[in-house]
Amino acid sequence: MRIAVWVFFVAFAGAVGADDPVAAGKTVYDRYCMGCHGPAGEGMMPGMPNFALGERLNTTDRDLAERIRQGNGVMPGFAGILSDREIENVVLYLRSLL
Numbered sequence: 001m002r003i004a005v006w007v008f009f010v011a012f013a014g015a016v017g018a019d020d021p022v023a024a025g026k027t028v029y030d031r032y033c034m035g036c037h038g039p040a041g042e043g044m045m046p047g048m049p050n051f052a053l054g055e056r057l058n059t060t061d062r063d064l065a066e067r068i069r070q071g072n073g074v075m076p077g078f079a080g081i082l083s084d085r086e087i088e089n090v091v092l093y094l095r096s097l098l
């Protein structure tokens with residue numbers, strides 16, 4: 001019985017760690033976004049939003065997800081490249097840069 005409880009806790013803790021949405025969002029960001037948006041979200045080109053100052057983030061998660069799917073000018077759309085879950089996670093990560 002005691003072992004069963006322990007196994008349950010270990011399994012649960014592992015699941016929480018693996019399912020940390022901000023950490024998962026950072027993995028997506030580092031791979032697909034950092035080249036343009038910079039390691040801290042500051043933007044690598046003139047005229048880009050600075051996420052570390054919250055620029056363009058003053059909207060709903062749903063709206064940001066839609067913008068990431070569609071793209072905007074120089075920025076490619078990520079529909080079909082990233083899953084809905086990956087996009088949700090990367091939105092949470094952007095919010096964590098503030």
Ligand code: HEC
Pocket residue numbers: 028029032033034035036037047048049056064067068071072073074075076078090091
């Ligand atoms: C090729 C460079 C490039 C890549 C790669 C890129 N972006 Fe962008 N992103 C831009 C530029 C440039 C803008 C500013 C667009 C404008 O205002 O014309 C922008 C704007 C945004 C905005 C503000 C919303 C908007 O429509 O202006 C968000 C949010 C965003 N990017 C998130 C991301 C995320 C998340 C990723 C990775 C999945 C990503 N970007 C990848 C260049 C890029």
